[in-house]
Amino acid sequence: MDGAEASPPSQETPPFLELRSLTKRFPGVVANDRVSLSVRAGEVHALLGENGAGKSTLVSMLYGLLQPDEGEILLAGRRVWIRSPKDALSLGIGLVPQHFLLVKKHTVAENVALGLPGVPFLAPTRGLEVQLRQLGERYGLPVDPRAYVWQLSAGEQQRVEILKVLVRDVRLLILDEPTSVLTPQEARGLFQVLRRMKEEGHAVIFITHKLEEVLEVADRVTVLRRGRVVATLPVAGASRARLARLMVGEEVAPPKAERTRPPGEPLLFVEDLWVKSDRGYFAVKDVNFEVRAGEIVGLAGVAGNGQSELIEALTGLRRPSRGWIRLGERDLTGRDARVYFEAGVAHVPEDRTHRGVVPSLSVAENLILKHYRYPPFARGPLLDRRAVRAFAADTVERYRVVAPSVDAPVRLLSGGNIQKLILARELYARPRLLVAAHPTYGLDVGAAAQVHRLLLAERDRGAAVFLVSEDLEEILALSDRILVIFDGKIVAELSPGEASKERLGLLMAGVAA
Amino acid sequence: MRLVPREQPGPAFVLAVSALAVLLAFAASLVLLALYGASPVEALRVVYQGVLADPRGFAEVLRRAVPLTLAGAGLALAFRAQFWNIGAEGQLLLGAVAASGVALFGPGEGITKLFLMGLAAFVAGGLWAALPAYLKGRLSVNDVITTLMLNYVAIYLVEWLIHGPWKGRSVFGFAYTDRFPASAWLPTWPGTALAWPGVLLAVAFAVFFAWLLFATRLGFEIRVVGENPEAARYAGIRALSTLFWVALLSGGVAGLAGFVEVAGTHHRLLAPLQISLGYGYTAIIVAWLGRNHPLTTLLTGLLIGFVFAAGDVAKVALATPFQLVQVVNGLILFFLIAAEVPIRYRIVWGSDRG
Numbered sequence: 001m002d003g004a005e006a007s008p009p010s011q012e013t014p015p016f017l018e019l020r021s022l023t024k025r026f027p028g029v030v031a032n033d034r035v036s037l038s039v040r041a042g043e044v045h046a047l048l049g050e051n052g053a054g055k056s057t058l059v060s061m062l063y064g065l066l067q068p069d070e071g072e073i074l075l076a077g078r079r080v081w082i083r084s085p086k087d088a089l090s091l092g093i094g095l096v097p098q099h100f101l102l103v104k105k106h107t108v109a110e111n112v113a114l115g116l117p118g119v120p121f122l123a124p125t126r127g128l129e130v131q132l133r134q135l136g137e138r139y140g141l142p143v144d145p146r147a148y149v150w151q152l153s154a155g156e157q158q159r160v161e162i163l164k165v166l167v168r169d170v171r172l173l174i175l176d177e178p179t180s181v182l183t184p185q186e187a188r189g190l191f192q193v194l195r196r197m198k199e200e201g202h203a204v205i206f207i208t209h210k211l212e213e214v215l216e217v218a219d220r221v222t223v224l225r226r227g228r229v230v231a232t233l234p235v236a237g238a239s240r241a242r243l244a245r246l247m248v249g250e251e252v253a254p255p256k257a258e259r260t261r262p263p264g265e266p267l268l269f270v271e272d273l274w275v276k277s278d279r280g281y282f283a284v285k286d287v288n289f290e291v292r293a294g295e296i297v298g299l300a301g302v303a304g305n306g307q308s309e310l311i312e313a314l315t316g317l318r319r320p321s322r323g324w325i326r327l328g329e330r331d332l333t334g335r336d337a338r339v340y341f342e343a344g345v346a347h348v349p350e351d352r353t354h355r356g357v358v359p360s361l362s363v364a365e366n367l368i369l370k371h372y373r374y375p376p377f378a379r380g381p382l383l384d385r386r387a388v389r390a391f392a393a394d395t396v397e398r399y400r401v402v403a404p405s406v407d408a409p410v411r412l413l414s415g416g417n418i419q420k421l422i423l424a425r426e427l428y429a430r431p432r433l434l435v436a437a438h439p440t441y442g443l444d445v446g447a448a449a450q451v452h453r454l455l456l457a458e459r460d461r462g463a464a465v466f467l468v469s470e471d472l473e474e475i476l477a478l479s480d481r482i483l484v485i486f487d488g489k490i491v492a493e494l495s496p497g498e499a500s501k502e503r504l505g506l507l508m509a510g511v512a513a
Numbered sequence: 514m515r516l517v518p519r520e521q522p523g524p525a526f527v528l529a530v531s532a533l534a535v536l537l538a539f540a541a542s543l544v545l546l547a548l549y550g551a552s553p554v555e556a557l558r559v560v561y562q563g564v565l566a567d568p569r570g571f572a573e574v575l576r577r578a579v580p581l582t583l584a585g586a587g588l589a590l591a592f593r594a595q596f597w598n599i600g601a602e603g604q605l606l607l608g609a610v611a612a613s614g615v616a617l618f619g620p621g622e623g624i625t626k627l628f629l630m631g632l633a634a635f636v637a638g639g640l641w642a643a644l645p646a647y648l649k650g651r652l653s654v655n656d657v658i659t660t661l662m663l664n665y666v667a668i669y670l671v672e673w674l675i676h677g678p679w680k681g682r683s684v685f686g687f688a689y690t691d692r693f694p695a696s697a698w699l700p701t702w703p704g705t706a707l708a709w710p711g712v713l714l715a716v717a718f719a720v721f722f723a724w725l726l727f728a729t730r731l732g733f734e735i736r737v738v739g740e741n742p743e744a745a746r747y748a749g750i751r752a753l754s755t756l757f758w759v760a761l762l763s764g765g766v767a768g769l770a771g772f773v774e775v776a777g778t779h780h781r782l783l784a785p786l787q788i789s790l791g792y793g794y795t796a797i798i799v800a801w802l803g804r805n806h807p808l809t810t811l812l813t814g815l816l817i818g819f820v821f822a823a824g825d826v827a828k829v830a831l832a833t834p835f836q837l838v839q840v841v842n843g844l845i846l847f848f849l850i851a852a853e854v855p856i857r858y859r860i861v862w863g864s865d866r867g
Contacts, residue, residue, distance in 0.1 A: 354741070
């Protein structure tokens with residue numbers, strides 16, 4: 001520990017943590033653009049922003065996982081360089097990660113002992129159990145040190161992660177989207193803990209994209225948008241509406257997509273749909289909607305409000321618990337992905353590299369990932385490699401996929417080119433319904449524009465397009481109708497005329513508007 | 514010192530590093546021999562004269578290489594699909610049982626009989642592997658454990674048969690079956706113990722599996738399921754059926770290896786350890802060393818076959834224990850796993866700046 005210890009929360013002393021003009025660039029994107037902010041001891045400071053706003057990059061720099069390109073980090077008025085998590089911990093900065101890093105088959109105490117300095121070689125958890133119980137009592141984090149981690153709920157596992165950090169005597173605690181894995185009750189418990197920490201003089205950085213959490217627990221909030229600090233303001237006196245507007249940005253007149261013909265008959269029917277998440281909760285609750293042929297329906301929502309589960313249900317990857325999914329006259333409820341594909345459903349998945357492609361296979365092989373079973377690529381049980389290569393060469397050209405060759409593994413391609421490849425593959429079979437999840441997320445402007453043109457061309461061809469996105473400009477620019485999802489329910493249906501960014505932002509945050 | 518991942522190691526580089534690992538393993542084996550009291554120079558001479566310079570010795574290499582390559586090519590296929598088949602040993606024994614059953618009690622004469630024996634062996638070995646594949650695909654039961662445990666079931670099945678219902682009438686209390694009728698014997702190369710049809714089978718299946726993997730729909734499915742199961746589901750590939758075919762083929766060729774052993778060498782069903790010498794386990798090294806490419810198992814099968822044959826010669830000429838073969842195989846595996854580091858990473862000296 002250095003000179004920062006035991007500085008009481010007061011206005012005279014320098015803030016515990018100060019960031020000055022931190023900048024971090026990645027190829028093609030500035031993830032953090034001259035970010036400045038300060039966090040005082042005894043303060044819960046919220047970092048609010050949409051996905052991709054630069055919150056994770058900032059945290060990674062604070063915890064030593066990334067190095068800033070420019071700018072400086074000051075701790076209690078002194079400049080510090082944080083080159084690794086070890087550096088961060090020795091400076092008193094601890095991180096509670098969004099996805100827990102615990103050894104499931106070990107006990108709570110054993111997990112805490114892992115990597116802790118000064119732990120004896122034999123009986124490493126001796127002494128630690130008492131300390132854990134004491135810390136638990138002090139902060140309201142009751143966990144049995146002898147329980148095995150696999151026995152614990154998500155909320156309890158998070159307590160272990162917090163204890164892991166507290167045991168190391170940290171002064172600044174960073175929590176990365178801590179409520180995303182919690183039930184509402186568990187979240188309330190967590191907020192109690194944060195208040196206790198505040199009283200003990202800790203500084204807390206709380207990362208979230210949920211407005212109500214900011215209002216409930218934070219003292220001050222810094223809003224990030226596209227890598228920049230938009231505002232830092234005290235929470236007292238801030239309204240939900242103001243925060244929502246800061247988060248999603250000012251109104252921009254969306255470029256309107258000219259259409260060549262009006263929408264046709266309803267094609268996709270979703271009725272009384274209930275879908276469970278992997279954790280067993282209902283993530284999609286009683287959802288009803290239709291999509292017409294030749295129509296783009298946009299689904300707006302903050303991540304984690306049931307979009308992923310809804311998309312998986314609509315593409316045969318997740319079996320709904322209740323309700324119906326029909327395409328035209330055909331009932332597809334409960335069928336698998338192959339049946340959906342053969343019925344004419346194309347899917348541009350959210351997770352490009354883990355679901356959309358096989359990174360180690362070639363461009364050509366990824367282009368036929370769904371078509372290899374059918375002519376002209378299949379001849380009986382055989383693959384017609386010449387047809388595959390010809391198709392690949394032609395497609396790469398037509399969709400302007402930049403790749404070393406059609407035989408190069410897809411992992412060598414950039415995100416934008418992988419996305420073009422996926423779209424090329426999904427559109428090849430002339431789908432009746434296209435489900436596109438965050439189709440331009442992380443893409444540069446040129447690739448995003450090409451993706452938008454393709455979606456509009458599909459609409460004009462007469463396909464039904466279901467567009468899920470967190471990018472409100474995209475939703476407003478492309479959609480014929482806009483649905484808003486919050487907490488698994490469709491809370492509003494708007495025409496682009498009645499929708500504005502601000503209104504959508506409020507609806508997405510669960511505020512009736 | 515730190516490790517920096519390599520972009521994409523080329524095949525020549527992988528081959529060179531693997532060859533170096535094998536040479537180091539051999540060098541370490543010579544050190545072990547020296548500790549055992551045998552002169553390494555003498556050992557090299559004996560192995561060269563007894564194995565490499567002698568046609569009969571080389572036939573022994575091939576005889577060992579046949580079951581190793583057959584089972585190894587099948588395992589390469591299985592591992593590609595992330596079906597962790599550790600049960601080639603049991604599948605081989607089941608093949609031996611099925612072939613023996615047909616030989617002793619089944620119909621057919623001449624070539625028909627041999628064909629039926631091979632077919633029965635293939636089906637028996639394949640189904641023995643399909644059971645764990647089904648449990649994995651349907652109930653997510655760990656395939657490493659089920660395939661491994663089924664080896665023991667197969668071993669006791671053979672033991673029971675040769676002590677019980679199939680015990681020979683003319684074997685004076687020994688625990689094995691009667692000798693197969695002559696029509697159930699595979700022909701051998703004149704002057705050697707090598708059942709040459711086995712060599713043809715091994716080459717044919719290694720080539721067939723490579724073709725299957727890269728030129729057929731099933732092969733495509735196998736690679737997608739193995740490389741990215743989530744993408745396979747997204748693509749509408751039904752993993753259970755892919756897994757079933759992989760298991761059938763992988764276990765089937767191991768069964769064929771069992772058929773070649775009993776019909777080519779022993780001409781009867783006898784104790785499991787005499788039938789196999791652990792070929793099914795060693796085939797894991799064959800597949801691994803061949804980077805799970807069916808064609809390269811032709812080379813690696815030959816290499817491990819050489820280790821077995823050399824161990825035989827050394828046992829006689831230098832009075833080393835036969836277990837030395839296992840030790841050398843273990844060393845090869847050891848060095849190969851260690852070779853993964855220089856294959857995947859560049860070693861950079863200095864601090865982590867820049």
